[in-house]
Amino acid sequence: MRQGSARPEGARGTARPATTAPQTPDGTSRHFQRSAQVGLPTDLPYVDFGAGLFAFRPDEVHWKTEAIVAYADGRPFAWVDDEQSPAHIAYVAAHHPGPALLHHVDPRVGLREADFAALREFAAALPA
Numbered sequence: 001m002r003q004g005s006a007r008p009e010g011a012r013g014t015a016r017p018a019t020t021a022p023q024t025p026d027g028t029s030r031h032f033q034r035s036a037q038v039g040l041p042t043d044l045p046y047v048d049f050g051a052g053l054f055a056f057r058p059d060e061v062h063w064k065t066e067a068i069v070a071y072a073d074g075r076p077f078a079w080v081d082d083e084q085s086p087a088h089i090a091y092v093a094a095h096h097p098g099p100a101l102l103h104h105v106d107p108r109v110g111l112r113e114a115d116f117a118a119l120r121e122f123a124a125a126l127p128a
Contacts, residue, residue, distance in 0.1 A: 047067055047068055047071045048071075049067045052064075052066055052067055059087060059091075060087040061087045061088060061091045062083055062084070062087075062088055064081070064083075065088050065091050065092065066091070066095075069091070069092060069095050072096060072098065072100070074096070074097050074098045075098055076098050076100065076126050077096075077098070077099075077100050078100070078101040078102075078122055078123075079100070079101070080103045080105055080115065080119070081102075081104065081105065082104065082107040084103075084104045099125075099126060101122040103115065103119065103122075
C-alpha cells in the first residue's frame with residue numbers, strides 16, 4: 001500500500017485509491033502494530049505531529065488537527081477519531097480546500113459496520 005495507490009479492501013474499505021496514514025501521538029511503532037491488527041500493511045506512512053504534539057491551543061482545536069490538515073495538503077481525507085468537536089470541524093472547513101470527513105468513533109466500542117459504511121459513502125462521493 002503506497003501513497004496515492006492504496007486499495008484498502010483488506011481493511012473493510014473501498015476499492016478506490018486512497019492513502020492510509022495511521023496517526024499515533026508519539027510517532028512510534030504503535031501504528032505498525034495497529035495496522036497489522038486490522039489487516040493493513042505495516043509500512044504505511046504516518047502523520048508526524050512534530051512540535052504540536054500534545055500542545056495546548058486556546059482556540060480549543062485539538063492538537064492533532066493542524067498536522068492532519070497539513071498532511072492532507074488539500075487532498076480529500078477522512079479522519080476517524082474519538083476526540084472531535086465543532087472547533088475541529090470549523091478549523092478543517094477554514095484551512096482545508098478539499099473534501100474532508102471528520103468521523104467520531106466511540107472509544108468504548110471502536111469501529112462498527114456503520115462507521116465503515118460512512119467511510120465507504122464518503123469515498124464513493126469523491127470525484128474519480
